[in-house]
Every structure is written in C-alpha cells, then in structure tokens.
Amino acid sequence: MKIRNTYKTASITFVFALLWLLSGLLSENKNQTVSKSTLETISSVTVLKSEAQLHSKKIKVSGFTEAEKLVNVRAEIGGRVISTPFSQGDFVKKGDLICQLYIAGREAYPKIFAPFDGYLERVQVENGDYLNQGGICATLIDPNPMLVVGEISEKEISLVELNAKANAKLTSGKEIQGVITFVGTSADRVARTFRVEMSVENVDRSIRDGISASFIIEGNKIPSHKISPAILMLGNEGQLGVRTVNSRNEVEFNRIEILEDTLDGIWITGLPESSRIITVGQEYVYLGQTVQVQEIESPEV
Structure with missing residues (x-):
C-alpha cells in the first residue's frame, strides 16, 4: 500500500515538473518573439x-581658346613678291590686297586678297621673296567672336544643348560668359569624347587665341x-x-x-x-x- 502511494506521488510530481518546464520554455519563446519584434521597430x-x-547639372570642362576664323592665305600660282601693302598686326578688310606677285612674261600681276575682315597675325614674305604655288602669303585672324573649345565625355554629352549658357575662366583669372554654339556628333575614336564650342564676344580683342581655359556648361534640367x-x-x-x-x-x-x-x-x-x-x-x-x-x-x- 505504501509502495503504491509512493509511485502515485512520484507520478504526480513528475507531471507537475514537466508542466513547469514546458511553461518556462513557452514563456521564453514568447518573450523572444516580443523582443525580436520590438527590436525591429525600436529605431x-x-x-x-x-x-x-x-x-541643371553643371558640367565642368577643360579646354582652350580658339579663334573662329584663323587662316593661312595662300598663293594660287607661284611668283616673285613685289608688293606687301600691309604689315603684321594691321587690320584689313575683305578684298584688301595682301600680296602682289610678278611672273616673267606676263603682263598681269597675280594678286592675293584678304578673304574676310581681320588682323594680319603674320606676314610670311617680303618684297623680292619667291612664293611657290600654295605658299603662305600671310596669316589672317578674326578674333571676334572667340571660341572656348573643350571635350565632353560620352556620359555627359546628352546633357548639353545648343544655346546653353556657359561660363569660362582663363588662366589669367578673367571670367567670361557665352553660349554653346556647337555640340559634336562624332566621338574621338581614342578618348571617346565629343567636341563642344562656346562662343564669346571679343570686340576689344582682350581674349587671345590658344589660351588654356576651364568652363562650366549649364546642362539640361532634370x-x-x-x-x-x-x-x-x-x-x-x-x-x-x-x-x-x-x-x-x-x-x-x-x-x-x-x-x-x-x-x-x-x-x-x-x-x-x-x-x-x-x-x-x-x-x-x-x-x-x-x-x-x-x-x-x-x-x-
């Protein structure tokens, strides 16, 4: 009888112990779930x-100034120079005589005229020199307008449009404003960049040809x-x-x-x-x- 009661007591104790353990595990899992949920939203x-x-994106470009018109005026036929009416640095108008040639056996003397208004950057010959066919009589430049030229990457070229505003800074520190007058269509085969040109008024000839410059182009608005x-x-x-x-x-x-x-x-x-x-x-x-x-x-x- 005592042995049977002992087994009964032990069985009841085991059941209670098992229930206690299970309740602890369930409580712990519940707390873990709450803690995890709280952690995810606590921040x-x-x-x-x-x-x-x-x-607008501001596109920065390194470049240089370049005269819109700069040509070497050449002889169409060879002959000896007998007249150069203008000197280096002089202003000439379109149609002015730059060089006159003498050809033996000809009554008419070949003449070389200025193709546009501009300044004689250099007179290449003197009286008495022999000028071959295709030889350079003089270099003529029209500095107004002046261009600022640069190369833009293929990634940014789509953001640049004609007549877009642009600002440039020369190595001298001078700042100038202008508009984009040319956007290249064909990329450089090596650098994969496109040529762009900014046109700037230069009536006073203060901007010289061939100067390094950096300019910023105002791209499309996005x-x-x-x-x-x-x-x-x-x-x-x-x-x-x-x-x-x-x-x-x-x-x-x-x-x-x-x-x-x-x-x-x-x-x-x-x-x-x-x-x-x-x-x-x-x-x-x-x-x-x-x-x-x-x-x-x-x-x-």
Whole structure:
C-alpha cells in the first residue's frame, strides 16, 4: 500500500515538473518573439519628405581658346613678291590686297586678297621673296567672336544643348560668359569624347587665341533633390547613395549621382520624384528594417 502511494506521488510530481518546464520554455519563446519584434521597430529616424525639382547639372570642362576664323592665305600660282601693302598686326578688310606677285612674261600681276575682315597675325614674305604655288602669303585672324573649345565625355554629352549658357575662366583669372554654339556628333575614336564650342564676344580683342581655359556648361534640367552632404552613405558595393524609407516604413538604399555641390547643400539625382530621405538616424538602421518615422518638410540643409 505504501509502495503504491509512493509511485502515485512520484507520478504526480513528475507531471507537475514537466508542466513547469514546458511553461518556462513557452514563456521564453514568447518573450523572444516580443523582443525580436520590438527590436525591429525600436529605431526611430527623421525623414525629409522631398519632392523633386528641375535642376541643371553643371558640367565642368577643360579646354582652350580658339579663334573662329584663323587662316593661312595662300598663293594660287607661284611668283616673285613685289608688293606687301600691309604689315603684321594691321587690320584689313575683305578684298584688301595682301600680296602682289610678278611672273616673267606676263603682263598681269597675280594678286592675293584678304578673304574676310581681320588682323594680319603674320606676314610670311617680303618684297623680292619667291612664293611657290600654295605658299603662305600671310596669316589672317578674326578674333571676334572667340571660341572656348573643350571635350565632353560620352556620359555627359546628352546633357548639353545648343544655346546653353556657359561660363569660362582663363588662366589669367578673367571670367567670361557665352553660349554653346556647337555640340559634336562624332566621338574621338581614342578618348571617346565629343567636341563642344562656346562662343564669346571679343570686340576689344582682350581674349587671345590658344589660351588654356576651364568652363562650366549649364546642362539640361532634370528632376533632382537637394540634401545635406552629411547624409551620404556608401552601399555594400561601395556605391554612393542615401537611405530612404518606403510607404511601409522599411529602410531602403538608393544609389545617387551628384549634380551640383553648393554652399547650402548638394543636388542629387537617382531618387524617385517623391522620396522620404532619412536625415537623422541612418547609421543606426539596416536595410529592410521597419522603423518609427518622424517626417519634416523643409530641413536645415
């Protein structure tokens, strides 16, 4: 009888112990689930509700100045020079006599005329010199307008249009303004760049031919956002971008391209036209995480 009661007591004790262990495991799993859920939403971030604006990319180009008209005036027939009415540096008008030749046995003397208004950059011959057929009598230049010429990469050429505004700075420090008058269609076979020309008024001849210059072209206007450079991040593959949140408040990474860097922020492209950009807390969240969101409309950039 005592042995039977002992077995009965032991059995009841075992059942209670088993129930206690199971309740502890269930409670632990429940706490783990709650903790995990809480962890996924515990981070709080501030986001900028940004709407894209049309903004032009500023394309920087290195180049040089080049006279629109610069020609070597050549003889169509050989002969001895008997007259050069103008000197180096003189201004001549279209049709003015530059060189006159003598050919033995001919009554008419061949004449070489200026093909356009300009300045004699160089007179190549003197009286008594023999000028062969195709030889250079003089070099004539028209410095107005002056061109600023450069090469643009195949990645950016689609952003440049004729008559786009441009600004240039010469090595002397002088700054000039003009418009784009030529955009190349065929790329350089080696560099894969396209020639562009900026035309500048040069009535006073203060801009000389062949000077190094850098110029900035105002490209096409494209949808872009203005942000603080402080919120830029690198993606897993080293690409530049920013973190955003979607309509479900989940963290995403968007690759971007910088259009322009200004004193009060940077203009970027690559985001949807309507974006929620994380401005505070982006370094404490991870992709796909659901976060608590505080929205702002106009941040201090």
